[in-house]
Amino acid sequence: MKLLGIVGSLRKDSVNKKAMKAFQEELPAGSEVEYADISLSYL
Numbered sequence: 001m002k003l004l005g006i007v008g009s010l011r012k013d014s015v016n017k018k019a020m021k022a023f024q025e026e027l028p029a030g031s032e033v034e035y036a037d038i039s040l041s042y043l
Contacts, residue, residue, distance in 0.1 A: 001031045008038035 005020040024033045
């Protein structure tokens with residue numbers, strides 16, 4: 001199973017990113033997660 005995790009925040013230490021990483025650790029074997037970071041880092 002392939003999943004896309006979309007995260008983004010103006011804060012450097014994003015809670016959403018941490019939650020997505022914790023979610024990835026709980027996935028069944030053979031699952032993949034790719035992250036799309038939509039943070040506005042140029043602000």
